[in-house]
Amino acid sequence: MATEAVQALFERCDHVHLDLYDGAEHQEGGEAELMVPYLTESRSIQKMMGRQLFVLDDMMQLLERLESTDQLLNEPCPPNPGNEAHRRWKALKSEYKEGVQEVETLISTLQDRMDKLHHKRNRLTHLVTALEKKKDLSLQMGKALQTAHNALRVCEGQLAQLRAETDASLDRLADGQHLREALQGCVEETQGVMQCRLLSVGSSELCVELRPHSCGSSSSSGQLEPLRLTVTWSPDDHFHLQVYQGTAGLLEESIKGHLSHLSAALLEVMQCYISQREMLTEIQALHSRFAIDWRPGQRLLVFLKTASRVCNLGVEEGYPSKGTATLISVRRDGELVDNAVLQPPQKTPSLTEWLEFLSSSPYI
Known part of the structure; x- marks a missing residue:
């Protein structure tokens, strides 16, 4: 039995596994291309050393439990604890992988849900924006409608005012027409x-x-x-x-x-x-015989004998029954002429007698 235990112990401590790694040649080289293999091999060695330390720990625990050397030779070889740990590690690793897959599945599901949520959020944002635009448009349409209603009321008021003015104009036109007809009839009568x-x-x-x-x-x-x-x-x-x-x-x-x-x-x-x-009859008759200009506001009769000889005759109120006609002034070439010698033979000459006398007088 002791021989089997020692043999099992030596199997665990294989001399291949107990060889230490000599990295002198790698330390002497120092080339960059050797670092990756070096690190990879160092990791393998560290794992192997961990296993050896685990075996050594098992041996120390076994020796601590022994009270004598006979007990080491007589007791059966204990089961290899590494196999149980390895199985447990495999189970934990498998459980870990399943957990990782489950977490990845959950993450993927969560990502899908988040994408859908973002999509719904964007859609909701667009809907809110469209709703705000429609709300603004509705407010604008409401204001435009109110403005149109106000304009319609103003137009109705103006239309009523225009109708009233039209009716008043028609009434005035009718009154004017009646007045015109009455006035025309009055004139004709x-x-x-x-x-x-x-x-x-x-x-x-x-x-x-x-x-x-x-x-x-x-x-x-x-x-x-x-x-x-x-x-x-x-x-x-x-x-x-x-x-x-x-x-x-x-x-x-x-x-x-x-x-x-x-x-x-x-x-x-x-x-x-x-x-x-x-x-007026006399003046109207003189118009056809002489070049005269009657000015009723001044009661003045202007006689143009020639273009340079002008005589002014004044006519009193009530002429010819109560007033007389007198010679006021005579101008020749713009200069006044003494009219003291200018007197018709009649005592109170009329306008016709004055004009006949002046037209034939050699002093003018």
Whole structure:
């Protein structure tokens, strides 16, 4: 038995395994290409030394348990503890590999889940971004809709205002049309009495011609020429009467008032025109014989005998029945001429007698 134990001990301590590694040649070389084999072989030697130390430890434990040398020779050889440890190491290694594989599987599964989670997170982020954009778009559309509603209300208000203004304009137009028709009818009705002739009618204006009762067709026969005037009216039922001088010789003037006083204004103008009938008839007749210019505002008659000889005659109010015509000044080549010797043979000469005398006088 002792022989078998010693033989088993020597099997564990094989002389091949007990040889120490001599690394002198590697230390002397020092080349870089020898370092990798050196380190690999050193690791193998260290593993082998670990095994030898393990066997030595088993031997020491065995010797410590022996009380005598006979016990070493008589007791059976104990089982090789290295085989059990090796099996346990194999089992642990296999368990470790399984654990590593399980961990790797779990890591792979976790990685897949993390990838899916990241994908879902990115998708959720995109959805949140799209939702925020839609929210902003919804707010903008809401503001635009509110603006459109406000604009619609403003347009409705403006439309109502325009409708009211249109109705008011139509009412004013209808009133103006009625007023125009009434005024035209009034003028036509008074044509026989006042001898009015309607020349033109507009939307707010008409032009008439006033003829005195004794007015004929020719001014050369001592008859007055017709007087033209324009009447305009406003929506507030007021008129503006404008009298034009023309060849009639009446002073231009403007008369304003309510439309109800228009007939009275026309009658007043006609009476003023007729009251100066004799003077105006004479002046109108002189226009065809002499180069004269009648200025009713100054009551001055300018006679141009020639281009360089000008005579000014003054006409008093009430001429010819209550006033006279007098020679005021005579200019020849721009210089005043003494008019003391210029006197017609008549005591109170008329405008016609004055012009006939001046046109034939050698002193001018």
